[in-house]
Amino acid sequence: MAKIRARSSKGKRVARDTWKTKSWYNIYTPQSFGGDLIGQTPANDPSNVIGRVAEVSLKDLTNDHSKHMVRMYFKIDGVSGNNATTQFVGHDTTREYLKSLIRRRRSKITTITDVKTKDGYKIRVKAMVLTAVRARDCHKRDIRKKMEEIIRETAKNQTFPEFVQAMLLGGLGSKIFGECKKIFPMKRVEIYKSEVLEFGKPIETPEQENKEETSESPVEEEITEECAEMKIESKE
Incomplete structure (x- = not known):
């Protein structure tokens, strides 16, 4: 069966407001740049946000008015909930x-x-x-x-x-x-x-490497003499 599009009483097509179906995602700079909120972007699906590039003035990030002529560009590389993470991809003047x-x-x-x-x-x-x-x-x-x-x-x-x-x-x-x-x-x-x-x-610090080694190394079970005797008795 063919689908019938909704029409008004006068026979005209009813325009859909596509903006109502979109969600807004907050764009943040990388942690190395302070993790600041620099804007928002709308999308129907989180996957549509990946790859978008946000532009922000260096003045807005540093509160230094002498940097108003420098524009920084951050590319969205991940989405978690309504928050989008970015990577610095360049700047110009x-x-x-x-x-x-x-x-x-x-x-x-x-x-x-x-x-x-x-x-x-x-x-x-x-x-x-x-x-x-x-x-x-x-x-x-x-x-x-x-x-x-x-x-x-x-x-x-x-x-x-x-x-x-x-x-x-x-x-x-x-x-x-x-x-x-x-x-x-x-x-x-x-x-x-x-x-x-x-x-x-990113370069890993010695502390991070030690943590990974300890988390990955197998934990050996220590068997005391008493535990060994208990295991032998249970088998008998």
């Missing part, structure tokens, strides 16, 4: 802000560097240096080489959360500025974009 930094009689030097952190995360980092005065090609080449060297070395010696913090809060930029000013007068350094290319595995 508004085009208007980057344009405002450009001045005449200065040089802009950019690098795109793929790095790997201590815990196996692969990240593409885009950095920019602005010199105080116009630089020659030889200086640009040396500055670019030093930038890439510092970015790679920093990532190699830090975990993923530590490296992301260094990128976003200025630690990496300060390190580049301090080393590159020895080559040529510097005006500003910006780590203006990043993208996670490959996720690694």
